[in-house]
Amino acid sequence: MSVDGWNTVLVLGGIRSGKSEFAESLVSDAPVVRYVATAPEGDPDDTEWAARLAAHRQRRPGSWTTEETAGDPRRLADVVASAAPNETLLVDDLGGWVTVLLDPAHQPADDTATIDELAAAVRGCAARLVVVSPEVGLSLVPTTPLGRAFTDALGAANRAVADACDAVVLVVAGQPAWLKRAAATVPVARGAAGPEVSAVAPPAVNGAALEPTPELVSLPDVRTPAPPAPPAESATSWAAPTMALPMVATGLVIQPGMELPMPDEYAGPQAVERLATLDVPGAGLGVLEQVVNFAAATQGTPTPAAWSSVRVLLLNGDHGGGAAAGTVPGDSARRAGQARAGRGALARLAAESGATLQVVDAPTAGPIEAEPALTGEQVESALRYGWRLAEEAAEAGVQLLVLAACGAGTEAAAAAVLAATAGAEPPAVLGRVVTDSGEIDDAAWMRRCAAVRDALHRTRRSPRGAKEVLAELGGGDIAIATGVLLGATARRVPVMLDGPVGLAAGLISRDLAGQARHWCLLADHGGDPASKLAADVLGLTPVLDLRLDLGEGANALVALPMLRSVLALAAALPTHPSLTGGTDRDDEGADEVGTDEPDFAEPEPAGPGPTSTEPEEQRADPSGSRAG
Missing domain, CATH: 3.40.50.300 (P-loop containing nucleotide triphosphate hydrolases)
Structure with missing residues (x-):
């Protein structure tokens, strides 16, 4: 403003x-x-x-x-x-x-x-x-x-x-x-639809309200990666935080049937048609045409630019009970700490891509087989929190958001959301559990399946509205991710999904604002059964099929340089000379560049008959006398 x-x-x-x-x-x-x-x-x-x-x-x-x-x-x-x-x-x-x-x-x-x-x-x-x-x-x-x-x-x-x-x-x-001018007392961050009036009630853990902490009252720090360190060094340094805004209530009511913007329905097809006119030696960009289509629609231009400002939102929220079976206690907190310190796969890839990184702590969800994951108040708070994260990114000029997650039990929570919203069977959408040593833990997989099964049985008579599913089955990370998708849609910022948390949030957002899925791009489903089915329900086609498993969000960052290159190439290549009326020939007697007259040669007859185009009265007689 x-x-x-x-x-x-x-x-x-x-x-x-x-x-x-x-x-x-x-x-x-x-x-x-x-x-x-x-x-x-x-x-x-x-x-x-x-x-x-x-x-x-x-x-x-x-x-x-x-x-x-x-x-x-x-x-x-x-x-x-x-x-x-x-x-x-x-x-x-x-x-x-x-x-x-x-x-x-x-x-x-x-x-x-x-x-x-x-x-x-x-x-x-x-x-x-x-x-x-x-x-x-x-x-x-x-x-x-x-x-x-x-x-x-x-x-x-x-x-x-x-x-x-x-x-x-x-x-x-x-x-x-x-x-x-308004009285400049305490700076207030405004939401997309209402004044800021009070602090957001912080989320609670397993039904117990948390005391306000800096992590919950204000937005987490945004860290900007430095250039990659030389190979001899083992760590990547990080710059100081670039922004930290107060997290206050927006007054925004997030409810089903919200009318949010849609991408430009004409710019995408126009961009794809333009690709067919470019001066490329081969057949074109193949399946990556959909990236140009998506970027054009979300940017509102047939010649979209490569995303120069990218932010990764790493959601760190654990799920209690059997959903987290087979995970090492404290491992997700260790991963989040690595990201904050500039170490680990996600931080390294963010540094290579020049993307900023924001680690977002979500409240721990309760054991869904025995009790709701969150209270209704926590869901409302988490949705507004995610909306504000997206809004702050838009105000900072971010052109693309990447959703990432590192919480324990996220796969089971996403499977529960998918089962509740799309009617899937838990065993069919729960991937195998792999231990740190690379072994498959079938006992842990069965405990996860049982937890999701019991949660669905417990909520069999509960409403299947978006907020009810988040409260009963989803948890804090999926609720915040849903708010991010809605806030990004409201501010016309595209989001790249990569993993079960982001896709589960996409399923939830359908009932709140169906426009949100049109602003989502799926990098790679990674072979995860829940991600594959959720992508099919949402109508999202993966850009790649690399079968990477580097952690949610990291796979998208691997694909990001290639997607940027495709967009830069599509924007920079000129139109093929044959479509502009000119040629590149330098032969003697050839048409000059820019000539509008096309080359034309009189076709030869296909069979016996006169081979001359001269008028009949001027045609020479082989005997030396004129005919007739």
């Missing part, structure tokens, strides 16, 4: 000053906006006014809803006062509202009292609110009583609403000038 800390803002401006467009830009990051239209329809014969209204409607995204208040000017105060904290309102504009207020059809009325009611509603508004109003106080005093009444009432309304708003901006010739 252009000014920090505001909850309500008044946007002033003259006619055609760009005030409405600027106001719309202030709420462009909100997934859903309630547009409050105050102007009446006007005279049906006034085509110019109708065209203005149509232009305003056409500019609004499809996810916005429209509410009309022209029928009753007093209703605007009620709409503002009753707005919920998770809502975003855009009122456009007070000029139309004053016009209706002064309409004889609504008289007699106490204009001053109605304006005061609106100002009081704005001052107490819990939602995010942007009010647009024309600034007419700089013009000449109207010569008619009705004109003077309008300017006086609008001036009084602007003054009262400006006093009630946190911030006021004047737009002159498309340039915003802030007249009143």
Whole structure:
């Protein structure tokens, strides 16, 4: 936003000053906006006014809803006062509202009292609110009583609403000038759809609330890898943290049926069509065309650029009970510690790829065979936490997120989610358990299967909604991953999945916002049965099939350089000369480069007959005399 800390803002401006467009830009990051239209329809014969209204409607995204208040000017105060904290309102504009207020059809009325009611509603508004109003106080005093009444009432309304708003901006010739800025007390990080009001209640472990800790109150550090160390060194150094924002409640209500953005439906096919015109010596990019298609759709251009800013989110959250059978206690914490210190496969690959790394600690989930993994409050907190992680990445300019996980029991939790949402049988989607020594532990695999089976039996009569599945079976890491997918979708940031946690989150996100899966790219399913089935349910085709098993997230980083190379190649190669009308021949007498006339040769007859194209009367007789 252009000014920090505001909850309500008044946007002033003259006619055609760009005030409405600027106001719309202030709420462009909100997934859903309630547009409050105050102007009446006007005279049906006034085509110019109708065209203005149509232009305003056409500019609004499809996810916005429209509410009309022209029928009753007093209703605007009620709409503002009753707005919920998770809502975003855009009122456009007070000029139309004053016009209706002064309409004889609504008289007699106490204009001053109605304006005061609106100002009081704005001052107490819990939602995010942007009010647009024309600034007419700089013009000449109207010569008619009705004109003077309008300017006086609008001036009084602007003054009262400006006093009630946190911030006021004047737009002159498309340039915003802030007249009143929000009080700069404690910096507040805002969510995509509502004001920040209080600290998020931290997640709990096995039903017991945790005390607030720095890891839960604020976002984890983002670490930027240094260039790879020489072979003689055994560790990679890391730079200081680049960002740490306070984690506070966004007021966002994450619920089923959210309307989030979709990728550009035209840019992807156009990019694939363009690939067929490139000057390549072979047949093209093969299956990697889908990478260009995906990047073009998510970037909204037929010539997508390679992702230069990539962030890896490593979710570290264990699952208790039989889900973690066969794992070494404390191993996931050791892996997370390695990543923080710049060691291990994931950190090394992130350093090679120039990606930043953020280690996210999730609460330990309870044993799902005996009790819910999380409480409902913990699920809500984890979803908002993941949303904020994605939002912070978007604000930092990240172009691609990579989801990774290192918790104990994640495979069994993902299998439970898959069984609950897609009807899979636990033994069919649970991979074999391999010990540190490389041996297959069938006893541990059976304990995991039994834990998932018992959890499904325990919840057989429970609802199968997204949040209920997360609470009963999913756990903290899958809940945070779901929030990341939703937040990234809201901010149009693509996400690369690699492993059961990310794919389980993709399955959960379908019931909350079906658009999220269209922003996901699957690097490699790695042969994991749960990942293969989840990818099939989500309609995601793996880009590669390398059968790597370096840990969730590491496989994606192995593929990342190749995907970047493909995108860079597709963007840089020129069009084939044959499609531009030119040639590259340098032979004597050959066509010059850029010639528009194509080469043409008269075809020879296929059988006996005249071989000359000369007219009949000019054709020579072999006997020396003319025919006829």
